[in-house]
Amino acid sequence: MNPAQAKSSPLSQPQAETELQLQRTWRVVVLNDPVNLMSYVVVVFKKVFGFNEDTARKHMLEVHERGRSIVWIGLREPAEAYAFTLQQWHLTAILEPDEAH
Numbered sequence: 001m002n003p004a005q006a007k008s009s010p011l012s013q014p015q016a017e018t019e020l021q022l023q024r025t026w027r028v029v030v031l032n033d034p035v036n037l038m039s040y041v042v043v044v045f046k047k048v049f050g051f052n053e054d055t056a057r058k059h060m061l062e063v064h065e066r067g068r069s070i071v072w073i074g075l076r077e078p079a080e081a082y083a084f085t086l087q088q089w090h091l092t093a094i095l096e097p098d099e100a101h
Contacts, residue, residue, distance in 0.1 A: 025098040026079040028072040032063050033092045044089045045071065048082065073098050 030041075038060050045056035049071060062069035071093075072082050079095050086093035 024076070025073055026076050027070045027096050027098045028079050028082045028086070029094050029096055030059070030063050030069050030071050030086060031092040031094065032067045036091060038064060041091065044086065044091060048085050048089065 041060045041063065042053070042056045045051045045059055046053070049056075051059070059069040059071050071086075072079065076095075083093040083095050
């Protein structure tokens with residue numbers, strides 16, 4: 001298939017977009033919620049990310065004071081796994097594209 005045919009192929013465009021989304025970096029962002037105790041959030045960050053006490057507290061305070069904290073940046077699949085894990089711990093976590101990388 002020559003390049004002109006590849007551009008007109010109906011499967012090439014969505015596949016290319018999917019590959020780009022998988023290759024770009026994503027942020028895992030934890031949002032503030034009125035439910036979880038600050039000490040609980042620190043414990044979850046330590047367990048899920050292996051953060052030490054100071055790093056876990058820093059991110060917890062960002063969530064508490066600013067309403068959000070970027071807790072991890074990387075490829076889409078691990079980002080989705082981290083967000084899912086945080087949600088299983090009942091934290092509000094979202095993904096957003098990392099425009100800086």
